[in-house]
Structures are given as C-alpha cells and as structure tokens.
Amino acid sequence: ICSSLAHPLQPSTPSSAAMLRSSVKRGGGGGIIDKMIPGYQDKIWAALPKGIKEYRVKSENDAFESGIASHKKWQGVFLSWKETEKGFAPSQKYRKPAVDWRRQMERGTMHYGRWYEGPAGSDYTPGKTVDRLDNVKEPFTDAEWAERKKYRSWDIMKLGYAGLALFLAYRVTNEWPVVWCEEVEEAKAL
Secondary structure, eight states: OGGGSOOTTSOOOHHHHHHHOOSOOOSSSSOHHHHHSTTHHHHHHHHSOHHHHHHHHHHHHHHHHHHHHHHHHHHHHHHHHHHHHGGGSOOGGGOOOOOOHHHHHHHTOOOOOOTTSSGGGOOSSTTOOOOGGGOSSOOSOHHHHHHHHHTOOOOHHHHHHHHHHHHHHHHHHSOOOOOOOHHHHHHHHO
C-alpha cells in the first residue's frame, strides 16, 4: 500500500497522487477500498512516522537510481566493445581488387579460363570444351591416371580396419576384473 502512495514532498491533491501511483488500476478506476474510503492512501501516508516516509522515498529513489547506475556501467562496457569492433572492419588497403562474374559478363570482360585449365587442349571457353561424360568408362587417360596415382591418399577403409584391429587387440589383451558377490552375501547371512 505504501509504495503506491503520494510523494511526501508533493502536495496532496488527487491529480498529483494519481500521477505518482505506480500500480495500474483496471476494472472501473480502482479497488473497492477507493470506493468505500476515498483518499485512504493519502490518509495512511499522512499517519506514517517521518522516518518511515523518508525510508520509503529513499528506497524508491535508490531503486530508480540503481537502474540508471547499472545502465551507465553496462553502457560503458558496450561502448568499449564497440570501439574494438571498429578494428575488425576490413581495410581498403587489403581489399581484393576483383569483380564478381555477373558484372564481368555484363561488361563483356568475363574470363572463362586459362590455357592450362582444361583436358585435351580445352580451356572451357565457348567452342573449346571437352565433355568428360562422353566416355564414362574411362574418364581419364592412362597418363592422367598415372599422374593422379602419385597423389593418391591412403585408403580410408584400410585406416578403419587398422583402428578396429587395434581396438580388438586392446580388448583381448587387457585383464578385466571379475567381482563375485555371492560369498559376501553368504557371510552376511551367517
């Protein structure tokens, strides 16, 4: 009741008391006590001792100001983070001087490939392409296969089998303790 009372330093008029009330009134403009005893909050406030009034006003003000102080503290933290964010922006000094492919096509400056990029002398430019799907049984020539075999990685299946063999060897060679609980139960029963 006391938290929604008028401020002691404000005049006790109905308009100022209504402005300083913190609770929302719904359903017909107040509760039943307002209907039975008009202005009861002002009367209670006037009857309270000065120490309690000062305490209530100070606690309300401190709660309000603590929110402001917390906001100021976090605002400083966030602003310092924003200052460091400016350093993450990409510098124009290191930008990539490239134009995306759509703009290149519109400008007529599109470069479709290099002389060494395609098989059988093709460079993937219009009219100089080779379709690898024409020969699906042998997509690479013997020379290409020999070149590719130089850089072949180790088979993943062999790696998997080696890992499984190590795991099984570990499980077979380790001793697993066996705990027999029947003797302990028999000893307790006697």
